[in-house]
Amino acid sequence: MNRRSVLKQLSLSVGATVLGSKTMARLTNDTIEYEIPENPLYKKLDKPVTAITLGAGNRGNVYGNFALKFPNLLKIVGVAEPVALRNERYATKHQVDDKNRFDTWERVFERPKFADAIIITTPDALHYAPCMKALQMGYDILLEKPIAPTEKECRDILALAKKTGRIVAVCHVLRYAPYFVKMKELLAKNTIGNIISIQHLEPIEHLHMAHSYVRGNWHNSKKTTPIILAKSCHDLDIIKWIINQPAKQISAMGDLKWFRKENAPEGSTARCTDGCKVERSCPYSAINAYYDKRLRLSVFDLPEDKAKHPEAIMEKLKTTDYGRCVYRMDNDQPDHYITNIRFGDNITASFSMEAFTSYAGRRTRVMGSHGDMVGDMTELVVTDFLTEKQTKLVPKAEDVEGYRNSGHGGGDWLLAHDFVQAVAQQNPKLLTSTIDESIESHVMGFKAEESRKSNKVVSIVM
Structure with a gap:
C-alpha cells in the first residue's frame, strides 16, 4: 500500500474510516508518520485576539511565545508579574505599553476590561481568585492547571x-497532543475492540x-497543591478522556520514601x-545539575550578562532552595504514587507516578478485546x-521551542490555536478542555488524595 492509502485506512484525517482486522492484515509491521489536520471549524481572523498574561514564568512564556510566532492570531497587550526582571523581559518581547504592566494580578482588574482574554499562569495557589475576578469582568480565560487548590x-x-x-x-494540553488525539480516535472506533483496561505511567x-x-x-503540598494535581492531573485527565466513561471509584497509595532527613548520607x-x-x-547534586550542566537555570532569573558567569549561578546555589540538600528540605510531596480507578462500562485503569526514573515521557498500555496499544508518546x-x-x-507536531522537554507532545501550541479560535468565534466547542470537560479529572485527583490519606476506596460523584 502506498502512504496515501495507508493514511486513509488509518483515519489520519478527520472523519475517515478506521482500520479493522482486514486492513491490519495488509499492513505488515508498517510505520506511519502522521499529523493532526487543522480543525475544519477554524476561520480566518480579521484581527488577533488580545490577551493579558498573569504570571510571566515558564508557562506564561509558552503561550506568550505562541503570540510572537503567530502575531495574526494572538497579541499580548498586558502583563502582571511581581518579579521585576521577568516583567521587564516579557513586556519588552511583546512591546507591552507601560500603562499595561502590573506588579500584581489584582492591579489588572482595577482597570476597565482592555483585552479579550486573560492567560492565568500564576502559581497554583493564585489561580482561583484572579479567575473568578476575570469571569466577573467578562474576560475569556486560558487557565493553567490545576484549576484551583x-x-x-x-x-x-x-x-x-x-x-x-x-x-x-483548562491547560490540559495532552488532549491536544497528536499522540493522544490519535489514541482516542482509534479507541472510539473500536480499533482494538472493547476497552478492557489501561495501564498508564508518568x-x-x-x-x-x-x-x-x-x-x-x-x-510543599500545603503551600501549593498535592502532587497528584500539581503534576499528574494531566494523566488522570488523559485516562478519563480516552476512555470516555465517567469515573466511579478510586483508590490510591503512595508516600515520600526517599527524600527524607533520615536518608541523608x-x-x-x-x-x-x-x-x-x-x-x-x-x-x-545541585552543583552538578545547575553549575556543571547548566540545567533549568531559568528559575534563577539571572540577567543575560550574569547568566554567562558561573559565579552568579554559584551565588544562587548558596542563597536559594535550589542549592539545598534534597534530604534536608521541608518537602512533603510523595515520590511514588499509585492510583486504581473503576470507570463506567466496567473499565479499569491503573496509574503510576514515579520519581525515580532516568527518563520522562508518558507510557501507556491499552488492553482491548481484539487487540492492544502500547506507546510512549513518540x-x-x-x-x-x-x-x-x-x-x-x-506523531508529528509543530516544533514548538521546548515542547519536547515539557513532555506535552506539541499540545501546548495546539491548545493555543484552538483557544484563539474559540475566543474569536465565541464558540467553546472548538476546545476539548473547557472547564466543563476538565473538572472531573480534578475531582478524581482530590478523591485520590482522600483515598491515600484514609486508606479507603472512595466513590466519585459529579
Missing part, C-alpha cells in the same frame, strides 16, 4: 463560568523531581555548597490479535 474552588469557577457564559479553557525523571517537587516551587551538609563530602557522588504500536500484525504510528 480545592474541589470547592474548582466547582465555584465552573458555576461562575456557566453563569457568565464566558469561556474557561515517569517524572529523578532530576525533574528533585528540581520541582523537592527543592522547587511545588515541594553521612558527610552531607545543609547545602551542596557547604563542603558536602558526598556531593561529587550524589545523583542529586510512537504508538497497535496490534491486532487475529492477524498478529502490528502498525506503528509516529
Whole structure:
C-alpha cells in the first residue's frame, strides 16, 4: 500500500474510516508518520485576539511565545508579574505599553476590561481568585492547571463560568497532543475492540523531581497543591478522556520514601555548597545539575550578562532552595504514587507516578478485546490479535521551542490555536478542555488524595 492509502485506512484525517482486522492484515509491521489536520471549524481572523498574561514564568512564556510566532492570531497587550526582571523581559518581547504592566494580578482588574482574554499562569495557589475576578469582568480565560487548590474552588469557577457564559479553557494540553488525539480516535472506533483496561505511567525523571517537587516551587503540598494535581492531573485527565466513561471509584497509595532527613548520607551538609563530602557522588547534586550542566537555570532569573558567569549561578546555589540538600528540605510531596480507578462500562485503569526514573515521557498500555496499544508518546504500536500484525504510528507536531522537554507532545501550541479560535468565534466547542470537560479529572485527583490519606476506596460523584 502506498502512504496515501495507508493514511486513509488509518483515519489520519478527520472523519475517515478506521482500520479493522482486514486492513491490519495488509499492513505488515508498517510505520506511519502522521499529523493532526487543522480543525475544519477554524476561520480566518480579521484581527488577533488580545490577551493579558498573569504570571510571566515558564508557562506564561509558552503561550506568550505562541503570540510572537503567530502575531495574526494572538497579541499580548498586558502583563502582571511581581518579579521585576521577568516583567521587564516579557513586556519588552511583546512591546507591552507601560500603562499595561502590573506588579500584581489584582492591579489588572482595577482597570476597565482592555483585552479579550486573560492567560492565568500564576502559581497554583493564585489561580482561583484572579479567575473568578476575570469571569466577573467578562474576560475569556486560558487557565493553567490545576484549576484551583480545592474541589470547592474548582466547582465555584465552573458555576461562575456557566453563569457568565464566558469561556474557561483548562491547560490540559495532552488532549491536544497528536499522540493522544490519535489514541482516542482509534479507541472510539473500536480499533482494538472493547476497552478492557489501561495501564498508564508518568515517569517524572529523578532530576525533574528533585528540581520541582523537592527543592522547587511545588515541594510543599500545603503551600501549593498535592502532587497528584500539581503534576499528574494531566494523566488522570488523559485516562478519563480516552476512555470516555465517567469515573466511579478510586483508590490510591503512595508516600515520600526517599527524600527524607533520615536518608541523608553521612558527610552531607545543609547545602551542596557547604563542603558536602558526598556531593561529587550524589545523583542529586545541585552543583552538578545547575553549575556543571547548566540545567533549568531559568528559575534563577539571572540577567543575560550574569547568566554567562558561573559565579552568579554559584551565588544562587548558596542563597536559594535550589542549592539545598534534597534530604534536608521541608518537602512533603510523595515520590511514588499509585492510583486504581473503576470507570463506567466496567473499565479499569491503573496509574503510576514515579520519581525515580532516568527518563520522562508518558507510557501507556491499552488492553482491548481484539487487540492492544502500547506507546510512549513518540510512537504508538497497535496490534491486532487475529492477524498478529502490528502498525506503528509516529506523531508529528509543530516544533514548538521546548515542547519536547515539557513532555506535552506539541499540545501546548495546539491548545493555543484552538483557544484563539474559540475566543474569536465565541464558540467553546472548538476546545476539548473547557472547564466543563476538565473538572472531573480534578475531582478524581482530590478523591485520590482522600483515598491515600484514609486508606479507603472512595466513590466519585459529579
